[in-house]
Amino acid sequence: MSDKALDSVHHIAITVQDVAKAVEWYTEQFRCDVAYQDDTWAMVQFDNLALAFVLPEQHPPHIGYAMPNAEQYGELKPHRDGTRSVYTSDPFGNVVEMMDDQSI
C-alpha cells in the first residue's frame, strides 16, 4: 500500500430485465437516491459511486472508471449526460468504460 493518489470507480452497470423493478428493489434494500430513470436504463447513487441498471440487449454489464487519460484508450464519445468516454475490455472480456474525469 502507498500514499499515492488512486483512481476511482464512477459507476457499475449491471443488466436487469426490468428497469422499474430494479429501481424498486434496490431502493427498498439500500439507502440510495434515484439519479435518473427511464424505461431503458436508470442510475441510483450510493455514497461512494453510482449503480446503473441497463437492459441486456442495449448494454453489456461494465465498470466505469474516472480517468485523467481516458483518451489514450480510443476516441471519446459524448453521452447525453455530458460525460465523454470510450469502451474497452480487460484481457478476460470484462467491459471497461474509460471516462474522461474532466467530463464528469
Added chain:
Amino acid sequence: MSDKALDSVHHIAITVQDVAKAVEWYTEQFRCDVAYQDDTWAMVQFDNLALAFVLPEQHPPHIGYAMPNAEQYGELKPHRDGTRSVYTSDPFGNVVEMMDDQSI
C-alpha cells in the same frame, strides 16, 4: 436527491481466468494498490472501493455492500479477512453480498 445517509459499495468482484494476469493488467491501467493476492483470488484498492478478481469456478461475479442490517438477509458467515456477510441476489440473478458494516 436528498441529504440522507447513503449506503456504500464495499467491493466489486469480477471473474477472470488468470488472477495474476488480472492484477498485472489492472495495476498497469489504473492507479490502484494490491491489497491481497494469491493464485485463487486478489483484491485491488481504488480510491472509493475495492475490485476483486475471482475465478469463475469459485465465485460468481458480485457486488458487496456495507450494510448496517446485513443479518436481515440470512445467517452471516465469517471470512478469512474478518468480515461477515451473507449472499443473496436481486430479482434478476445478480449476486449481492450483504456485508456487516461493523465487520469491515
